[in-house]
Amino acid sequence: xxxxxxxxxxxxxxxxxxxxxxxxxxxxxxxxxxxxxxxxxxxxxxxxxxxxxxxxxxxxxxxxxxxxxxxxxxxxxxxxxxxxxxxxxxxxxxxxxxxxxxxxxxxxxxxxxxxxxxxxxxxxxxxxxxxxxxxxxxxxxxxxxxxxxxxxxxxxxxxxxxxxxxxxxxxxxxxxxxxxxxxxxxxxxxxxxxxxxxxxxxxxxxxxxxxxxxxxxxxxxxxxxxxxxxxxxxxxxxxxxxxxxxxxxxxxxxxxxxxxxxxxxxxxxxxxxxxxxxxxxxxxxxxxxxxxxxxxxxxxxxxxxxxxxxxxxxxxxxxxxxxxxxxxxxxxxxxxxxxxxxxxxxxxxxxxxxxxxxxxxxxxxxxxxxxxxxxxxxxxxxxxxxxxxxxxxxxxxxxxxxxxxxxxxxxxxxxxxxxxxxxxxxxxxxxxxxxxxxxxxxxxxxx
Numbered sequence: 001x002x003x004x005x006x007x008x009x010x011x012x013x014x015x016x017x018x019x020x021x022x023x024x025x026x027x028x029x030x031x032x033x034x035x036x037x038x039x040x041x042x043x044x045x046x047x048x049x050x051x052x053x054x055x056x057x058x059x060x061x062x063x064x065x066x067x068x069x070x071x072x073x074x075x076x077x078x079x080x081x082x083x084x085x086x087x088x089x090x091x092x093x094x095x096x097x098x099x100x101x102x103x104x105x106x107x108x109x110x111x112x113x114x115x116x117x118x119x120x121x122x123x124x125x126x127x128x129x130x131x132x133x134x135x136x137x138x139x140x141x142x143x144x145x146x147x148x149x150x151x152x153x154x155x156x157x158x159x160x161x162x163x164x165x166x167x168x169x170x171x172x173x174x175x176x177x178x179x180x181x182x183x184x185x186x187x188x189x190x191x192x193x194x195x196x197x198x199x200x201x202x203x204x205x206x207x208x209x210x211x212x213x214x215x216x217x218x219x220x221x222x223x224x225x226x227x228x229x230x231x232x233x234x235x236x237x238x239x240x241x242x243x244x245x246x247x248x249x250x251x252x253x254x255x256x257x258x259x260x261x262x263x264x265x266x267x268x269x270x271x272x273x274x275x276x277x278x279x280x281x282x283x284x285x286x287x288x289x290x291x292x293x294x295x296x297x298x299x300x301x302x303x304x305x306x307x308x309x310x311x312x313x314x315x316x317x318x319x320x321x322x323x324x325x326x327x328x329x330x331x332x333x334x335x336x337x338x339x340x341x342x343x344x345x346x347x348x349x350x351x352x353x354x355x356x357x358x359x360x361x362x363x364x365x366x367x368x369x370x371x372x373x374x375x376x377x378x379x380x381x382x383x384x385x386x387x388x389x390x391x392x393x394x395x396x397x398x399x400x401x402x403x404x405x406x407x408x409x410x411x412x413x414x415x416x417x418x419x420x421x422x423x424x425x426x427x428x429x430x431x432x433x434x435x436x437x438x439x440x441x442x443x444x445x446x447x
Contacts, residue, residue: 001207002039003199004155005032007145011040014141015117022107022118024097027145028284028313029123029228030221032199034095036145037119045117046089049076053099053122060100067106069113087115098122098232108139124232124283146284147197147314149354150189150434156202157188164435171432171439176418182429186416189431193347196316218320225285233279240265241276248286248310249321252342258291258363259310270306277310287311287349289359295374295399296407297381299360309361311349318346341386344430345372348386348414351433369395377440381407384436387415393425400424410445412436421446 007025014020027033041048051059062075073085084090092110094103097120110118120140148156151164167185170177177185194211195201201217229241243264251259259277261270280286291307292299312318349359352373362383363370373384385396396411400423410424420427424445428436 001203002035003032003148003152003203003206005036005145005148005152007036007143008040010143011037012044014143015040015044020117021111021139021141022120023141023143024104025119025121025143025145026284027121027123028147029224030198030200031145031147031284033121033123033145035199037093037095037121041091041093041119045091047084047086047091049083049085049090049092050095051076051093052095053103054096063102063106067109069106069109069116072106072109073116085116090116092116092118094118094120096122098124104140111139124228146354147316148199148202149197149351150192150431153192153195153197153202154188156206167432168435168438170419171428171435172442174419174421174426176420177429182418185431186429189429193315193343194319196314196319197350198314198316201316214316215320218316222317222320225283228283232283237276237279240273241279243268244273244276244310245280245285248312249318249342252309252311252318252346255341257309257342257345259308277308280310284313285317287313287353287359289349289361289373292360292362292374295362295371295381295383295405297376297379299358299374299376299381303360307363309359311346311359313350313353315343315347315350318343344414345386347430348373348384348433352384352436355434355437357437369398371395371399375436375440377443380409380445381405383408383411385411385413387413396425397423 011023014023025033025037038048038050041050051062053059058079059076062072062079065071065075076083077085094100097103099122103120107118107120110116154163169175191205195205195214196218198217198221201214204213204217205211226242226245229245230238233241247264248259251257251263261268261273264273277286277288281288287310289309289311290303290305292303294302296302352359352375357375360374361370361372362374371383372386375382375384383396383399385393387393393411393413396413399405399408400411410426413425413427414430414433415427416429417427418429419432432439
């Protein structure tokens with residue numbers, strides 16, 4: 001059962017470009033990179049040459065005569081003469097290139113040669129991407145693949161693009177969803193929150209119609225991530241990275257979600273752990289949300305590197321790390337308990353990153369003023385508040401109404417509630433978060 005992904009259309013557009021460069025598909029473990037690339041390859045090429053540098057270590061010697069495309073093709077053919085290289089009809093797929101980053105040097109020569117299309121992929125690329133980038137600068141295209149977002153989840157459930165178009169139309173016209181739509185979309189969104197977006201988990205859920213086995217798959221993925229840390233991180237950093245990873249969920253469950261290095265280990269100092277946080281981000285395991293120095297434009301350079309929140313790149317990983325009783329209660333009774341705020345903040349952070357946004361929050365040191373996220377339009381800074389329960393949005397209203405924050409004219413609130421508008425605050429249900437970027441393309445604030 002193949003699950004439709006957003007990369008499908010991207011790959012088709014890439015293949016149709018007569019001046020295409022070799023493509024590198026980045027992304028965390030188990031996000032579906034290899035499956036999607038091979039699905040595309042066998043539908044569009046007469047010959048597919050798959051080289052996996054983990055499964056087939058012998059292929060690490062294919063550059064022994066240099067990086068020229070003809071020499072590499074000759075050496076691949078020597079190892080396996082059954083592989084057919086048909087000019088203009090062949091895709092060469094180098095998988096798990098983290099194990100052999102030197103192959104990136106050859107991308108320049110494959111581009112110059114021009115006879116064959118080339119795609120590279122691999123988990124953990126971010127942790128040693130500087131070498132790959134240096135070896136192939138100017139001769140490759142990058143694409144980052146994430147776990148499935150809510151739109152892809154809807155596709156897996158059998159819904160077509162018309163459903164998403166209708167959701168976006170509700171947002172654009174500020175038309176509330178009817179009771180049936182709210183119940184249905186909210187229920188599916190809660191399922192998505194529990195499952196996360198890893199294709200293996202979603203596929204089991206679709207085929208079985210239950211959560212059976214999802215927790216085991218998620219926990220195996222956690223074990224695989226920790227194994228990657230032991231494999232790719234160096235020295236004492238291995239233990240420190242694992243310690244940071246283990247503290248993300250407990251710190252998200254607290255009222256103050258700022259990540260505190262002092263809580264990671266006894267005597268932990270910030271400068272010893274700074275690289276560990278960035279390692280988890282580079283590996284595609286965690287998303288960093290930096291604290292703005294002041295809520296104003298521009299965003300780049302206007303944040304404190306030492307103050308941040310850490311979110312899981314896939315909310316299903318957060319759910320799998322909840323204590324046993326909380327996890328069972330969530331699956332069986334939809335009771336989010338003390339993790340309600342953490343769950344919804346994490347899934348919103350995840351949706352924003354998958355839409356192409358960077359993550360920023362704000363906490364004023366001398367008051368209770370705090371805002372969860374910020375995005376921007378061409379000339380406005382837009383606070384985004386995540387409300388896990390009903391109540392007033394005091395900080396959001398202060399940011400909009402105070403003369404101190406001249407770049408802020410309106411804000412968004414994401415809640416359980418329906419679409420609405422009041423006093424420059426636009427309210428949308430959580431399940432609409434993945435559409436915010438598309439909504440912003442044509443949005444004109446109400447005067």
